[in-house]
Every structure is written in structure tokens, then in C-alpha cells.
Amino acid sequence: MTDPNLESNVKHQALFDAIDALTETGKLRRLAGAFARFVATLGHTPPPLLLACVLLSELEGRGHSCLVLADLAGDPSPQLGWLDGEWASLRAAAAKGGGALPRNAGGWRTALQGCEQVWPVGDLDFNQPLVLDGERLYLRRYWRDESTVAASVRSRALAGTEGAQVDTAIVRGWLDKLFQHPVREGGPDWQKIACAAALRARLAVITGGPGTGKTYTVARLLALLFAMAGDDAPALRIALAAPTGKAAARLKQSIDTALDELAGKLGDALPLRELAARMGGARTLHSLLGARPDTRSFAHHAGNPLEVDVLIVDEASMVHLEMMAALLAALPPHARLILLGDKDQLASVEAGAVLGDLCAQAESGNYDAATCDYVLAAAGETIPPAFRERDGGPLAQRIVMLRQSRRFGGPIGKLALAVNRGDADAARDVLRGDSDGRLRWIEGARPGDVLALAVGGRSGAGAGYRDYLERVREGAGADYESWVRDVLQRFERFRLLCAVRDGEWGVAGLNEAIEARLDSAKLIRRRGEWYVGRPVMVTRNDYGTGVYNGDIGLTLPDPQRADSLRVWFPDGDAVRSVLATRLRNVETAFAMTVHKSQGSEFLHTAMVLPPQANAVLARELVYTGITRAREFFTLVSPNAGVFDQAIAGRTQRASGLREALGT
Numbered sequence: 001m002t003d004p005n006l007e008s009n010v011k012h013q014a015l016f017d018a019i020d021a022l023t024e025t026g027k028l029r030r031l032a033g034a035f036a037r038f039v040a041t042l043g044h045t046p047p048p049l050l051l052a053c054v055l056l057s058e059l060e061g062r063g064h065s066c067l068v069l070a071d072l073a074g075d076p077s078p079q080l081g082w083l084d085g086e087w088a089s090l091r092a093a094a095a096k097g098g099g100a101l102p103r104n105a106g107g108w109r110t111a112l113q114g115c116e117q118v119w120p121v122g123d124l125d126f127n128q129p130l131v132l133d134g135e136r137l138y139l140r141r142y143w144r145d146e147s148t149v150a151a152s153v154r155s156r157a158l159a160g161t162e163g164a165q166v167d168t169a170i171v172r173g174w175l176d177k178l179f180q181h182p183v184r185e186g187g188p189d190w191q192k193i194a195c196a197a198a199l200r201a202r203l204a205v206i207t208g209g210p211g212t213g214k215t216y217t218v219a220r221l222l223a224l225l226f227a228m229a230g231d232d233a234p235a236l237r238i239a240l241a242a243p244t245g246k247a248a249a250r251l252k253q254s255i256d257t258a259l260d261e262l263a264g265k266l267g268d269a270l271p272l273r274e275l276a277a278r279m280g281g282a283r284t285l286h287s288l289l290g291a292r293p294d295t296r297s298f299a300h301h302a303g304n305p306l307e308v309d310v311l312i313v314d315e316a317s318m319v320h321l322e323m324m325a326a327l328l329a330a331l332p333p334h335a336r337l338i339l340l341g342d343k344d345q346l347a348s349v350e351a352g353a354v355l356g357d358l359c360a361q362a363e364s365g366n367y368d369a370a371t372c373d374y375v376l377a378a379a380g381e382t383i384p385p386a387f388r389e390r391d392g393g394p395l396a397q398r399i400v401m402l403r404q405s406r407r408f409g410g411p412i413g414k415l416a417l418a419v420n421r422g423d424a425d426a427a428r429d430v431l432r433g434d435s436d437g438r439l440r441w442i443e444g445a446r447p448g449d450v451l452a453l454a455v456g457g458r459s460g461a462g463a464g465y466r467d468y469l470e471r472v473r474e475g476a477g478a479d480y481e482s483w484v485r486d487v488l489q490r491f492e493r494f495r496l497l498c499a500v501r502d503g504e505w506g507v508a509g510l511n512e513a514i515e516a517r518l519d520s521a522k523l524i525r526r527r528g529e530w531y532v533g534r535p536v537m538v539t540r541n542d543y544g545t546g547v548y549n550g551d552i553g554l555t556l557p558d559p560q561r562a563d564s565l566r567v568w569f570p571d572g573d574a575v576r577s578v579l580a581t582r583l584r585n586v587e588t589a590f591a592m593t594v595h596k597s598q599g600s601e602f603l604h605t606a607m608v609l610p611p612q613a614n615a616v617l618a619r620e621l622v623y624t625g626i627t628r629a630r631e632f633f634t635l636v637s638p639n640a641g642v643f644d645q646a647i648a649g650r651t652q653r654a655s656g657l658r659e660a661l662g663t
């Protein structure tokens with residue numbers, strides 16, 4: 001008898017060879033081929049299924065939560081950055097093993113739904129690893145997560161929608177007290193509307209660009225919730241969280257400042273300081289949910305829910321699908337979830353684009369008549385006709401976009417807006433036309449330009465890394481900790497962001513080149529991996545040392561032992577340190593990716609584009625890079641055309657959430 005596995009291996013040889021060839025050239029990740037081989041061990045595997053598995057796995061590695069079958073029928077090359085017939089070579093190899101491939105999405109569905117490794121939703125479920133839902137193919141895990149998020153968002157958006165449950169006259173009284181600043185550019189006060197809308201359901205999404213007042217608004221929403229809770233206010237359990245430690249610390253700091261200012265204004269009307277003091281700190285989502293080392297599961301889940309009544313999550317654009325599913329599952333049904341974030345920023349590194357999917361219609365509002373009436377009664381605000389829609393759907397009623405930036409009015413704000421609109425002409429005009437030095441574009445840059453910028457900064461925008469390194473060289477003096485704080489603060493003033501990881505213009509090449517330049521300028525003395533002044537970014541959560549993916553620290557001499565080095569991390573207003581040699585998963589962080597910079601802002605941000613356009617280089621990435629700059633932004637591009645190409649492209653992540661939520 002012939003071994004069926006052997007037989008199918010022979011049949012698949014051409015396809016596996018083509019997969020291996022693309023893996024060797026870096027066009028496919030290794031896991032894509034390994035996954036296809038694994039699926040082939042589970043039963044009869046026609047070549048179309050193998051091809052679909054390779055593409056599904058590759059797309060998952062690039063942040064997509066599913067594979068849209070139309071992409072199999074068409075050409076997925078643009079989203080993969082493939083230019084040289086890679087897709088055609090895979091198709092040809094698959095066809096060799098089993099005849100013609102389906103021509104359209106329907107044909108692909110028919111081909112896949114008969115496979116024993118695939119569960120077509122609605123059929124008998126045998127826990128197959130792949131799930132076919134309509135015209136989308138999923139890894140089961142992502143399908144489950146997406147279903148959890150969709151079901152939970154729908155029920156939260158619907159829960160407590162009755163305007164009658166809220167005494168609008170009382171709400172109006174409080175909102176008038178809480179929002180006394182006039183609106184700047186006409187139009188309704190969206191901040192006030194956001195607070196009113198958030199009272200009505202178990203879910204509220206407040207989105208907006210940098211400085212549009214998300215934190216300002218949520219501080220007022222907290223005050224409103226306390227006020228509406230009356231005597232029960234002290235018992236209200238409020239939790240603050242964010243995807244990274246840095247973002248959590250920033251959230252806590254901004255909320256504390258906003259609440260403190262508000263408490264002064266409200267006086268005896270509400271004991272806001274006392275109530276706020278009960279809130280506790282902000283935590284990372286990992287820590288809030290009770291992450292366990294080396295597992296994907298959390299201590300909190302549907303069977304052991306979080307003990308909260310209100311959960312505020314900042315930087316929600318960074319929350320990936322799996323984390324959002326875990327969070328929603330662990331949140332008790334009665335609790336309110338308030339998501340804050342900028343829908344236009346890059347999505348999470350991991351698969352999913354949950355905030356983007358939730359906010360797909362946020363620009364147009366789509367408020368129904370009931371919402372408009374409620375907002376008028378509770379906030380005294382009239383929603384303009386352009387934002388009304390008779391059948392806006394329940395989720396649209398829970399989402400408010402803040403539209404005026406208080407911090408980003410200048411050239412950086414103008415540039416960010418032009419990029420967001422995809423208007424390359426306007427963006428170029430802003431970049432070239434800025435006369436007060438906030439913006440600078442180094443066009444046709446050579447590597448030496450980046451190094452000069454990294455070491456010395458640019459005139460009017462502060463010294464680059466030289467500044468903190470000179471402070472390091474001065475030494476600690478009597479007060480070691482305040483020296484560490486000062487060094488860390490100086491380091492935070494400038495950052496070099498890269499669009500890509502590899503190559504001369506990527507993170508790896510630039511870190512190496514900057515180190516060499518700083519060494520020759522005698523600002524650092526490289527001695528092996530660890531040296532005084534080395535900035536590092538943590539690349540994996542490490543529960544033993546208490547450092548988490550994305551944390552950034554600086555290597556400084558150990559005050560206790562002259563021959564050893566410690567890495568110092570900011571920790572709210574304080575600092576903490578870990579022995580350098582105990583940190584296993586770190587990389588040098590003079591240059592970092594735009595992705596990893598999310599949730600941070602620097603006085604001067606310089607963004608380096610590569611010489612050629614590629615699949616990751618898209619509008620969201622450029623926008624995210626620009627909005628990391630507080631005061632000064634420098635764009636470095638060896639090839640000016642790449643900027644235009646980047647703005648023209650959008651990263652649309654495949655997911656079924658929009659359809660499931662009707663957004």
C-alpha cells in the first residue's frame with residue numbers, strides 16, 4: 001500500500017520548493033511554510049488549500065486577522081510588497097500539483113470548504129485549525145477572538161441605550177460646570193458630546209488626533225460619573241490601563257493633572273480630589289489582566305472577571321485583537337469600557353486593527369435622531385446635519401471623534417493633517433514652507449546627514465544624543481537618582497525613528513552607524529555589548545526582572561559597584577534599575593521603528609524613510625511618526641519620491657470585524 005503522506009508530499013513538492021525559495025529570499029516568513037507543512041500532515045490536502053495556508057500565515061505575520069478569499073483569486077502582491085512575480089510562481093507551482101486553481105472567491109470557497117482541515121462556520125464543528133466564515137479564511141484562534149470582540153462590542157453598545165435612564169437635566173447641569181472653555185473653531189463641543197454619549201452605554205470610544213483633548217475629556221467624564229453616582233461615588237471602582245508601561249504612566253499623569261485642575265474649579269460641588277485618590281495607578285493591560293509567564297492565558301477571564309465598574313484604556317490603537325478579546329471577556333457585563341485612541345495611527349504590531357475597525361465611520365458620526373435629541377437635552381449641543389444619519393447603528397452612537405487639536409495647531413499639526421488626507425502636495429508645501437524651524441526636510445539625504453542629526457541635532461531644535469551623553473560624562477555628583485532622572489529626561493528629548501528594520505536606512509544599520517559615530521566622537525566608549533550610555537529597548541516581557549516589551553532604559557554605572565552596569569527605566573515620577581547582564585531580550589535604541597514609538601512623544605522627532613517604497617511604508621506610518629513630535633520634526637529621506645508614495649498607500653488590515661459590527 002502507498003503511504004498517502006508520501007504520495008501527497010510528492011504531489012506538493014513543486015509548491016514546497018517554491019515556498020522554500022521565497023523563504024530563502026526573505027519574501028515569506030519561515031512559519032508560513034512550516035504551517036502549510038503542518039496542515040498537510042492533518043489529512044488530504046489539495047494544493048489550493050496549501051497555497052491558502054501559506055498566504056494566510058504570511059498575512060497573519062503582517063497583522064491581518066484573516067485572508068479574504070478575493071485576494072487568492074486576485075493578486076495579493078501589493079499588500080505583501082511583492083514585485084517580482086512571487087505570487088505567479090506560487091500559483092504555477094500549486095497548479096502543477098493539482099490542476100487549475102479557482103478563478104474567483106466563490107470558487108475558492110467551494111475548494112476550501114470541502115477540506116477536512118477547514119470548518120465552514122455553521123457546519124458540524126470538529127475543531128479544525130482553519131475556519132471559513134463567508135468569504136474569509138481564519139486561523140481558528142483569530143476567528144474566536146474576532147467573534148468574542150464583535151459579540152461583546154455589540155452587546156455593550158446596545159446595553160443601557162435608553163435616554164430615559166439618564167436624568168438629562170442633571171447631566172446638563174454638570175456638563176455646563178465641567179466644560180467652561182469656549183469651543184475654538186465653531187461647531188459643537190465634541191468633548192461635551194463625548195461625555196454625554198459615554199453615560200448612556202457600557203462602551204464609549206473617544207478618538208482624536210494628538211492634543212484633541214482625549215485625556216481632558218475623560219477626566220471630565222470621570223467627574224461626571226462620580227457626580228451621577230451620588231452617595232455611591234466612593235464605591236465606584238475605576239481602573240486605568242494602557243498597552244505599554246510608558247503609555248500607562250503618561251495616562252495617569254495627564255489624568256491626575258486634569259483632575260487636580262478640575263477639582264480646584266469645582267470646589268465644594270464635588271470632593272473630586274478624595275474620589276480621585278481612591279483610583280490607584282494606571283497599569284499595563286498585561287498586568288491588569290494578570291499575565292502569566294510563558295502562557296497566553298490570564299488570571300482574569302469570564303470565569304474570574306476584573307473587579308471594576310469603569311475601565312479606561314488609553315492608546316487603544318495599540319491593543320491587538322487577542323488582547324482586546326481577553327479584555328472584553330474579563331470585563332464584567334455591568335462595567336463601562338472607555339477606549340481612548342487615535343484611529344489614524346498605525347495599528348498594533350500583532351494581528352488586528354480593532355480601534356480602526358470600530359472607528360471606521362467615526363469621521364461622519366452617523367448619529368441617529370435619538371442620540372441627537374439626547375445630546376441636545378443632556379449637553380445642550382446640536383449635532384450638525386452632516387453628522388446625522390437615520391440608521392447610524394448602535395455602535396456609531398457610542399463613538400465620538402474629537403476634531404480640534406489644542407496642541408498641534410502649528411506646522412506639525414498641519415503636516416499631520418495633510419498626510420492623513422493623503423494630500424502629498426499640501427504636505428510637501430508645509431514641509432518646505434515652514435520658516436520658524438519647527439519642520440525640516442532633509443531631501444536626498446546621505447547616511448552622513450542622519451549621523452550628524454543623531455549626534456548633534458539641528459539648530460534651534462536642541463542637540464541630538466550629544467546632550468544626554470555629555471550629562472552622563474559629567475557624572476552623578478552627590479544625588480545619583482536626580483542625575484539619572486535628568487539623563488533620562490534629556491534622552492527623551494530627541495529620537496530617531498525608522499520606517500524599516502533592515503538595511504542602511506533601517507533600525508539595525510543606523511544603530512550600528514550611530515554607535516560608531518558616537519564612539520569616534522568620544523561620547524561613548526564601546527566595550528562589548530554593554531557600555532555606559534547605551535539606550536536599550538526591551539523586546540520581550542520579562543516577569544523576573546519586571547521589564548516589559550517596549551520599555552526603554554539607559555545603561556549607567558552601578559552606584560554600588562564600580563565595575564558593573566545597571567539599566568535605568570523611568571517608572572512614573574521615579575526611576576528603577578536592573579543589572580545590565582540580567583536583561584536578555586533587549587536591543588540598542590538610538591534608532592527605533594515608528595511602530596515601537598507609539599505611545600511616546602519626543603521634543604524633537606526625526607523620521608528616516610528608506611530609499612525605496614515598500615509594503616509597510618504607508619500613510620498611517622508617516623502620520624504616526626510625525627505625531628510623535630512635540631515641538632520639532634525632521635524628515636530624512638534619501639529619495640524624495642518615497643514620501644509621496646508612502647502617503648499614497650494605506651494599510652488596510654483584513655478583518656471581519658467591520659462587517660460583523662456594521663461599521
Ligand SMILES: Nc1ncnc2c1ncn2[C@@H]1O[C@H](COP(=O)(O)OP(=O)(O)OP(=O)(O)O)[C@@H](O)[C@H]1O
Nearest residue numbers: 181208209210211212213214215216217254406407
Ligand atoms: N476644551 C479644552 N479647553 C482648554 N484646554 C483644553 C481643552 N481640551 C484640551 N485642552 C488642553 O489641551 C492639551 C491637550 O489635551 P489632552 O492631553 O487631553 O489631549 P490628548 O488628546 O489626550 O493628547 P494625546 O494624544 O497626546 O494623548 C492639554 O493641555 C489640555 O489641558
